[in-house]
Amino acid sequence: MVEEIKRDLLSLLKSPFSLFTLLIPAPLIAVLLYFTFGDGTLHKMPIGIINQDQTLTSQEIIFPLDASPALQVVDEYGSLEEAKEDLRNAKIFALIVLPYGLQSNSKKEIPTLIPLYYNAQFLLVAKTLQSKIMQIIATNNVKLKMAKNLVESKTFVGALSKSAPIMQQITALYNPDSSYSQFLLTAVFPCSLVILVCASLLNSLVRDPRSAMEERVGIAEMLKVLGAKILNNTIFYLVWWVLMMLFFTYIMDLPMRGQWWILFLGAFLLISSYHAITLFIFAVAKESTRAISFISVYSAPSFAFAGITFPTNSMNTFALFWSSLLPISYYLQLYIQQANYGGSGAVALEICLSMLPFFLFGLLGVVIYIFRGCK
Numbered sequence: 001m002v003e004e005i006k007r008d009l010l011s012l013l014k015s016p017f018s019l020f021t022l023l024i025p026a027p028l029i030a031v032l033l034y035f036t037f038g039d040g041t042l043h044k045m046p047i048g049i050i051n052q053d054q055t056l057t058s059q060e061i062i063f064p065l066d067a068s069p070a071l072q073v074v075d076e077y078g079s080l081e082e083a084k085e086d087l088r089n090a091k092i093f094a095l096i097v098l099p100y101g102l103q104s105n106s107k108k109e110i111p112t113l114i115p116l117y118y119n120a121q122f123l124l125v126a127k128t129l130q131s132k133i134m135q136i137i138a139t140n141n142v143k144l145k146m147a148k149n150l151v152e153s154k155t156f157v158g159a160l161s162k163s164a165p166i167m168q169q170i171t172a173l174y175n176p177d178s179s180y181s182q183f184l185l186t187a188v189f190p191c192s193l194v195i196l197v198c199a200s201l202l203n204s205l206v207r208d209p210r211s212a213m214e215e216r217v218g219i220a221e222m223l224k225v226l227g228a229k230i231l232n233n234t235i236f237y238l239v240w241w242v243l244m245m246l247f248f249t250y251i252m253d254l255p256m257r258g259q260w261w262i263l264f265l266g267a268f269l270l271i272s273s274y275h276a277i278t279l280f281i282f283a284v285a286k287e288s289t290r291a292i293s294f295i296s297v298y299s300a301p302s303f304a305f306a307g308i309t310f311p312t313n314s315m316n317t318f319a320l321f322w323s324s325l326l327p328i329s330y331y332l333q334l335y336i337q338q339a340n341y342g343g344s345g346a347v348a349l350e351i352c353l354s355m356l357p358f359f360l361f362g363l364l365g366v367v368i369y370i371f372r373g374c375k
Helices: 002-013 015-022 025-037 056-067 080-088 103-106 123-153 156-163 180-207 218-252 260-285 286-299 317-324 325-339 343-351 356-372
Strands: 045-051 071-076 094-098 116-118
Touching: 002 015, 002 116, 002 180, 002 218, 015 056, 015 123, 015 180, 025 180, 025 218, 045 080, 045 123, 056 071, 056 103, 056 123, 071 123, 080 094, 080 116, 094 123, 103 180, 116 123, 180 218, 180 286, 218 260, 218 356, 260 286, 260 325, 260 343, 260 356, 286 317, 325 343
Parallel strands: 045 071, 045 094
Antiparallel strands: 094 116
């Protein structure tokens, strides 16, 4: 077995493409994503205004919108038709319509709807936009009511209690600053890593033709060669996982409230599960080009179905089924349970056990691999 490990490492060193696949994409993806999303907050999101009222009240709404660090009024439109194209092309992320009679209705205490248009497909942006705009408009409503209520109540506290509605304050226990990098990057990095795990193992399986599948090579020798390739790939990507976790903890300063050994176990099971699936697909496909196509279809959409940006309890039947077929879904559940909440070890181990059925694909893949003599 030791000899097979050394031979696989030598074949790796002689293959520039294999070294590139193993060493370059992971840090490159990390750097790109960090500088893209690492700030954790959205700034100066462009919005448009249709000011049909053209009064002091409408200007008192526009000014705080433009002054907000999260928003920037980039254009005022005369109609919805003018704004539709900019909204479709993401030149603006949202459009607010201040209707006719806004000021007169506010003085008469007649409720007036202020339409807000945005593209809900941009989940993160849409949620932040809606929250910021609603907060600013609610504050303006309080200001409009304060003058009248102050005359009636004679005291500031009494006027404020009548003007300000009772509002819920929802604070995330593990993300009080609502930093999207905390839940976004901690999901994107592992999802990217498992794609590289699959690609690297597949490259390793086709890199050394001697692995053979030649008829003179016995089954025991074939298993040793296969085991050496899987072991080397596992060690390499466990090292990348450790570097990723150190990056989360010490550079991004994200919380780690659970047990490191549980997450390490989860990472080992995650990598092993994707090895099992890759081996199965390669054994069935029997050809590297076809195999990488199937692996791409299986692993590339992982982020969308992992249950981070879109909760699993809101998924339709197919999406929920696809999510259950992805080992990354269980790993991210484990990561949130441990890193963010510091959950119990018993529950964490139950999540780890959920990844064990994927090993059956590996066993079946080994049988097919040997039976067919795949190259």
